[in-house]
Amino acid sequence: MSNSQANIGVIGMAVMGSNLARNLASREGNTVAIYNRSAEKTRAVAAEFPDAGFVATETIEDFAASLQKPRTAIIMVQAGRATDAVINQLVEAFEPGDIIVDGGNALFTDTIRREKAVRETGINFVGAGISGGEEGALLGPSIMPGGSAEAWETLGPILTSIAAVVDGRACVTHVGTDGAGHFVKMIHNGIEYADMQLIAEAYDLIRRGTGKSPAEIAEIFAEWNKGELESYLIEITAEVLRQTDAATGKPLVDVIVDQAGAKGTGAWTVQTALDLGIPVSGIAEAVFARSLSSKPAQRAAASALPGPDGDFAVADVDAFVEDVRLALYASKIIAYSQGFDAIVAGAEEYNWDIKKGDIAAIWRGGCIIRAQFLNRITDAYAENPGLVALVTAPYFTDAVAGAQSAWRRVVIAAAQAGIPSPAFSSSLAYYDGLRADRLPAALVQGQRDFFGAHTYKRVDREGTFHTLWSGDRSEIQAVDAH
Numbered sequence: 408m409s410n411s412q413a414n415i416g417v418i419g420m421a422v423m424g425s426n427l428a429r430n431l432a433s434r435e436g437n438t439v440a441i442y443n444r445s446a447e448k449t450r451a452v453a454a455e456f457p458d459a460g461f462v463a464t465e466t467i468e469d470f471a472a473s474l475q476k477p478r479t480a481i482i483m484v485q486a487g488r489a490t491d492a493v494i495n496q497l498v499e500a501f502e503p504g505d506i507i508v509d510g511g512n513a514l515f516t517d518t519i520r521r522e523k524a525v526r527e528t529g530i531n532f533v534g535a536g537i538s539g540g541e542e543g544a545l546l547g548p549s550i551m552p553g554g555s556a557e558a559w560e561t562l563g564p565i566l567t568s569i570a571a572v573v574d575g576r577a578c579v580t581h582v583g584t585d586g587a588g589h590f591v592k593m594i595h596n597g598i599e600y601a602d603m604q605l606i607a608e609a610y611d612l613i614r615r616g617t618g619k620s621p622a623e624i625a626e627i628f629a630e631w632n633k634g635e636l637e638s639y640l641i642e643i644t645a646e647v648l649r650q651t652d653a654a655t656g657k658p659l660v661d662v663i664v665d666q667a668g669a670k671g672t673g674a675w676t677v678q679t680a681l682d683l684g685i686p687v688s689g690i691a692e693a694v695f696a697r698s699l700s701s702k703p704a705q706r707a708a709a710s711a712l713p714g715p716d717g718d719f720a721v722a723d724v725d726a727f728v729e730d731v732r733l734a735l736y737a738s739k740i741i742a743y744s745q746g747f748d749a750i751v752a753g754a755e756e757y758n759w760d761i762k763k764g765d766i767a768a769i770w771r772g773g774c775i776i777r778a779q780f781l782n783r784i785t786d787a788y789a790e791n792p793g794l795v796a797l798v799t800a801p802y803f804t805d806a807v808a809g810a811q812s813a814w815r816r817v818v819i820a821a822a823q824a825g826i827p828s829p830a831f832s833s834s835l836a837y838y839d840g841l842r843a844d845r846l847p848a849a850l851v852q853g854q855r856d857f858f859g860a861h862t863y864k865r866v867d868r869e870g871t872f873h874t875l876w877s878g879d880r881s882e883i884q885a886v887d888a889h
Contacts, residue, residue, distance in 0.1 A: 413440035413462045413473050415565050416480040418493055420452045424483030426544035427510065427537070427569070428452070432459035434568040442470040471500035477561055478505040481535075486511045494521060494532075503529025506558045510537045512672055515586035515593055515679075518553065519757070522585040531558035534585070536592020538774035539571070547571035549774035550579040551595070551766075553588030571773030578769040583759035590679075590753050591766055594746050597676025597690040599640075599776050600669075601742035604693035604830040606644050609735045612817065613728055615826055616721045621648040621658040631732055635806075636739075638778030667697040676749065683752040687745040688837045689738065692829035719824035727820075733813035738834035740807055743784060744797035745837070764788030796841070807838065862888045 414436070417428040420443040432439045439461055443449040446465040453463040464470040471478060478501055482493050490509055497507050507530060509518065518534030525532035533554030537544065550566050552559065559581045570579040582588045606628075613624050625648035632641045650659040673694040680687040699706075721727040747763055754761040767784035771777055787800035794800055798807065807814075818835050821828040840846060855861040857876045862885045864871055873885035 411473065411475045413438045414475050414479070416440035416442065416462075416470055416474050416478070417483060418442045418470070418480055418497075419483035420448045421483070422541050423510075423537075423544050425452050425456075426541055427481065427483060427548075428461065429456055429459050430545050430547070430569045431565070432456075432461060437565065437568065438462065440464055440470055440473040442467065467496045467500050471497070476502075476505070477531075478502070479508065479561060479565065480506070481508040481510045483510050486513045486517075490517075491521070494525065498525060498528055498530060501530050504531070504557075506531045506533060506554075506562055508533045508535050508552070508554075508562065509589075510535050512536075512592065512596075512670065513589050514675055515590040518586035518589045522554065526555075531555050533558050533562060534587075534589040535566070536582075536588050536595065538592060538595055538770075538776075540775065543571065543773045547578070547773050549595075549769050549772060549777070551582050551588045551591045551769065552579070553582050553585055553590075555584065556581070570769075571777075573768075573772035576768060578772045578774070580762070580765045580769050582766070583754070583761050586757065587754075587759040587761060590757070590759075591750060591761065593672050593675050593679065594749050594753075595770065595774060595776060596672035597680075597687065597694075597749070598742055598746040600673035600676075600693040600697070601689045601746075601830060602638075602640055602739060602776055604696050605689075605735055605738050605742065605834075606640060608821075608828045608831050609731050610644070610648070612731055612821060612826060612828065615719050615824065616727055616820070617724045618720070619724075621660050625649040627728060635779065636732065636736055638780065639775060640778075666701045666703065668701070669694070669697050673697070676746075679753070680745075680749045683749065683756060685745070685749045685752045686837060687749055688833040689742040689745055689830050692833040696827075696829050714825035715823060719820075719826065721820070730813035730817050733810035734817040734831055737807050737810035737814045737838075738831050739780065740798055740803050741834040741837055742830075743780070744803070747784070747797050762788075762792075763794075764792070798838070798841070811838075860885075860888065862886070 415431055417424055417439060420441060428439050428441050431437045441449055441452060441461045442464045449463050449465060453461045462473045464473055480497060482490060484490055484493055490511060490513060494507060507525060513534055522532040531554060533552050536551035537548050539548035547570055550570050552562060552566060566579045567577045570577040582591050610624055613619060613627065625645045628641055628645040632645065648660060652659045652662045655662055677687060677691045677694055750761055750763060764785045767781045767788065771781045783802050784797065787797060787802060788794060797803060814835055818828065818832045852863045856863050856873055860873055862871050862873045871885050871887040872882050874880055874882050
């Protein structure tokens with residue numbers, strides 16, 4: 408093939424890749440080349456969607472030859488070795504100035520490594536977070552590309568053409584250099600974990616406390632979706648709870664095994680936050696809750712462990728449901744606040760110029776955590792770009808102030824009833840820790856100095872100090888060993 412016909416190419420024809428290719432092909436001005444390791448799969452996709460006008464290619468060389476310069480290719484294959492293999496093939500077939508885009512869920516440090524290596528060839532490498540699942544890929548995702556400004560000049564209009572649109576704004580922005588796009592997508596997924604766990608805890612508390620059926624709770628979530636909790640996740644929760652299993656006639660949620668899977672991005676978020684020194688306790692507890700759910704042997708062995716006496720039943724059902732709603736909203740605010748703290752810390756660590764308000768804006772459509780709530784975050788960063796913590800923005804401070812009494816009642820009720828609510832309770836603990844005038848960390852630091860001479864600072868004078876615990880217990884000035 409010698410004629411350069413396509414302005415964009417997609418490699419990897421699994422569902423996400425083929426849907427993204429179809430989305431690209433549906434936009435005016437785009438002609439899409441497609442390639443899959445299995446030529447049979449490439450031919451099948453081209454045959455199934457003839458209206459897309461795909462340029463189907465069967466070798467990497469033909470794929471490269473089909474693309475107009477600067478060549479632009481989006482890789483949609485499994486993260487890890489498969490991605491590296493395709494990148495190596497493209498580097499051999501492409502030329503300086505061309506653009507390779509990894510649209511998978513890559514670990515951002517892998518993207519940093521890949522971008523550095525590919526840049527040495529003169530080829531641009533872009534790690535782009537793409538959120539929205541199969542539907543988003545086809546109809547309009549939220550897109551978080553990193554990479555160079557040069558690559559964005561060519562890639563920007565193409566990605567803008569396929570992104571979701573909210574209030575006239577495409578849900579795509581140039582996040583920053585090298586791994587910034589995949590970093591922000593990772594944090595997005597971490598917040599997603601927290602959001603889903605919080606919703607699950609809300610459902611569990613209402614069901615156990617009120618005895619309502621899944622279908623009845625579905626109506627509660629549908630009502631919540633008309634207010635400040637309006638979001639894609641609340642919407643689909645109602646749909647899942649309404650579903651009846653055709654084989655048994657039972658609610659589908661009751662026949663699904665209660666072991667939640669995970670793809671790794673939530674764990675990456677927590678691991679990265681630990682490295683950055685950022686507490687993301689709500690996200691961490693959501694990750695751990697999935698891990699705990701997937702330990703059937705341990706759960707079976709522990710099933711006879713003692714718990715609270717008596718059954719859990721609330722006296723005022725409507726009041727309790729409203730308390731859970733408020734607790735969910737307050738905990739959701741904490742999850743996003745922690746997520747944006749991690750974004751700020753990542754930007755500082757890796758020298759990325761990430762606009763927090765822009766990130767909130769592009770998450771309003773296409774992605775899994777899309778929600779009305781994100782407008783408030785965009786507004787908060789517009790009013791104060793240097794906001795130290797999202798929860799301290801006036802709107803969110805007022806929202807938590809109005810919810811905190813209900814939040815505390817819900818956490819107390821869950822603890823007394825023996826119902827696990829790790830995301831609710833850890834979010835409240837974080838909030839109380841953040842607002843505390845003084846924390847018991849002073850004692851921890853004293854303990855560290857006692858056994859390891861880690862030193863401490865004083866509230867009444869400058870400097871770093873150490874007590875001679877094994878000597879006369881006098882205090883001396885020391886070199887900071889925190």
